[in-house]
Amino acid sequence: MAVRTLKRSRIKDAKGTTIELILLLCAVSAVAAIFLIIWFIFSEGLPFVLEAGPQFLTSSIWLPTDSFSDGSWGIFPILVGSLIVTFGAIGIGTPLGVACAVFLAEIAPPAVRRVLVPSINALAGVPSVVYGFFGLVVIVPWIRGQFGGFGTSVFASWVILSIMILPTIISISTDSIRAVPREYKEGSLAMGATQWQTIRSVMIPAASSGIIASVILGMGRAIGETMAVLMVAGNAVSIPNSIFAPVSTLTAQIALEMGYAAGAHRQALFAMGMVLFVVIMILTGLANLASRRRVT
Amino acid sequence: MPVKRREMVPLALLWASGIATLFILIVILAFILANGLPLVNWNFLTAEPSVWGQTGGGIYSTIVATLAVTGVSLAVAGPISVGGAIYLNEYTKENFLRRIIRQAAEILAGIPSIVVGLFGFLFFVIYLAPYTGGWSVLSGGLTLAFMVLPISLRTSEEALKTVPAELREGSLGLGATKWQAITTVVVPTALPGIVTGLILGLGRAIGETAAILLTAGGALNLINSLYDPGRPMTLHLYDVLTEYRDTSTAYGTAAVLIIAILAITFITDWLMNRYTNKLKGL
Numbered sequence: 257m258a259v260r261t262l263k264r265s266r267i268k269d270a271k272g273t274t275i276e277l278i279l280l281l282c283a284v285s286a287v288a289a290i291f292l293i294i295w296f297i298f299s300e301g302l303p304f305v306l307e308a309g310p311q312f313l314t315s316s317i318w319l320p321t322d323s324f325s326d327g328s329w330g331i332f333p334i335l336v337g338s339l340i341v342t343f344g345a346i347g348i349g350t351p352l353g354v355a356c357a358v359f360l361a362e363i364a365p366p367a368v369r370r371v372l373v374p375s376i377n378a379l380a381g382v383p384s385v386v387y388g389f390f391g392l393v394v395i396v397p398w399i400r401g402q403f404g405g406f407g408t409s410v411f412a413s414w415v416i417l418s419i420m421i422l423p424t425i426i427s428i429s430t431d432s433i434r435a436v437p438r439e440y441k442e443g444s445l446a447m448g449a450t451q452w453q454t455i456r457s458v459m460i461p462a463a464s465s466g467i468i469a470s471v472i473l474g475m476g477r478a479i480g481e482t483m484a485v486l487m488v489a490g491n492a493v494s495i496p497n498s499i500f501a502p503v504s505t506l507t508a509q510i511a512l513e514m515g516y517a518a519g520a521h522r523q524a525l526f527a528m529g530m531v532l533f534v535v536i537m538i539l540t541g542l543a544n545l546a547s548r549r550r551v552t
Numbered sequence: 553m554p555v556k557r558r559e560m561v562p563l564a565l566l567w568a569s570g571i572a573t574l575f576i577l578i579v580i581l582a583f584i585l586a587n588g589l590p591l592v593n594w595n596f597l598t599a600e601p602s603v604w605g606q607t608g609g610g611i612y613s614t615i616v617a618t619l620a621v622t623g624v625s626l627a628v629a630g631p632i633s634v635g636g637a638i639y640l641n642e643y644t645k646e647n648f649l650r651r652i653i654r655q656a657a658e659i660l661a662g663i664p665s666i667v668v669g670l671f672g673f674l675f676f677v678i679y680l681a682p683y684t685g686g687w688s689v690l691s692g693g694l695t696l697a698f699m700v701l702p703i704s705l706r707t708s709e710e711a712l713k714t715v716p717a718e719l720r721e722g723s724l725g726l727g728a729t730k731w732q733a734i735t736t737v738v739v740p741t742a743l744p745g746i747v748t749g750l751i752l753g754l755g756r757a758i759g760e761t762a763a764i765l766l767t768a769g770g771a772l773n774l775i776n777s778l779y780d781p782g783r784p785m786t787l788h789l790y791d792v793l794t795e796y797r798d799t800s801t802a803y804g805t806a807a808v809l810i811i812a813i814l815a816i817t818f819i820t821d822w823l824m825n826r827y828t829n830k831l832k833g834l
Binding site for chain 2: 279293300358379385451453480481483
């Protein structure tokens with residue numbers, strides 16, 4: 257009797273272990289996916305970077321060809337374009353996003369919140385190609401009419417990208433403001449501080465690490481965005497001399513040229529992807545550092 | 553709370569920012585829907601697109617392609633992400649492995665879609681060409697699975713985390729094995745949250761373009777199998793605009809995409825509210 261029970265429990269144990277093993281594999285797949293992506297991007301991009309040397313990042317002449325020796329491989333203007341577009345979008349999106357987060361966490365009545373939260377989720381769900389389309393038929397003609405030029409420009413990408421990063425900034429900032437201990441707020445109000453004084457001198461400083469993290473992640477979103485930028489930025493490989501001039505970014509240039517690139521040219525595009533990947537890793541690391549910092 | 557006069561300005565600005573955000577969304581949606589919805593009819597949804605270079609026609613083959621890539625990505629990433637979330641929440645404590653995997657999911661979610669597309673191109677289109685048919689909806693869907701996975705994994709894990717410990721203990725106390733407790737008590741309780749994660753992943757897959765551009769092939773013909781190249785709606789929207797400036801087809805396609813995204817937002821919002829209410833009722 258005892259033997260039989262033991263046997264049965266051992267069989268059950270084997271089944272349990274198999275299930276646990278399968279589930280473990282599922283969980284580890286997220287890690288495996290990253291290594292797979294790194295392996296393939298770097299295996300194609302790294303040899304190219306090593307061959308091209310630092311000129312790849314510092315030269316301004318981008319004349320790709322299929323053979324390495326015939327082409328000119330400088331992505332400096334594209335890199336600068338990515339940075340201009342990203343920082344502009346952050347500059348516009350941060351004040352609006354953080355203010356909206358404070359509103360959502362501290363001021364909005366429940367009924368308003370019930371409308372605003374799903375709206376922000378919808379804003380996050382709108383496909384980037386639809387943002388690009390909206391930019392192309394509304395923002396670009398407006399810029400063309402108001403300021404001249406082609407309309408497809410740095411400014412157009414700022415407008416569209418600042419809208420696209422709003423959900424990232426708002427949702428993470430809102431969470432971090434909500435996570436501020438109740439006692440902070442109650443203490444401040446009990447000391448006679450007004451609602452605005454409490455928000456400004458207690459809530460925002462206490463939530464600052466999360467707010468900073470949200471902005472860094474918004475930067476990641478902006479620098480990695482492809483379709484919308486591709487459609488409204490104009491994609492000229494030169495450093496723009498005004499905010500109404502066209503600009504190109506790493507993402508847009510990869511999307512544009514992958515369709516026909518071969519040989520060294522394709523490797524160069526993978527090297528650009530590698531640069532993007534490294535930038536995103538640094539930003540993610542910074543965001544983690546920021547959100548781990550505790551206010552004392 | 554009485555508001556002092558000199559504080560009216562900052563508070564009004566905060567209200568304005570909330571309203572502005574809502575206003576931006578409404579303007580974009582209203583603009584696309586107002587221009588696109590009148591074009592969306594049964595014929596638009598079920599007719600084949602016109603041949604290359606001509607405007608007009610329907611978007612039937614692109615809807616099929618979207619369903620195909622989305623289906624492939626969910627079929628692959630769905631079970632893996634839910635299984636992974638179950639492992640993280642039910643089989644591990646707050647430890648090193650768990651932190652690593654959560655971090656990995658976060659990084660994976662942050663990788664730009666064009667970079668995932670480059671990877672998908674090299675891995676699925678070139679390296680695994682004999683098995684994926686090269687540029688195909690299968691390659692596109694498998695690439696998208698890498699983007700759906702972290703979204704669904706995180707949401708499922710959050711959902712499982714909110715299942716009260718008493719439910720697990722009660723089930724185990726009645727003699728259920730761990731796996732029985734998971735399948736009969738834990739997962740059913742967390743199901744609305746898990747489904748929400750899958751639907752959010754679905755939304756990501758429907759809306760994705762850059763990764764699809766490099767992997768799915770972009771052929772306008774109706775696909776016969778998963779090994780055929782296809783052109784999902786997002787890519788079609790981009791192509792009709794840049795190749796031959798067919799704004800009317802673009803409006804119609806964008807309107808269909810927007811409706812899909814709005815439906816997803818409403819369903820997930822409703823599911824999450826129901827779920828939170830249900831847990832509160834316990």
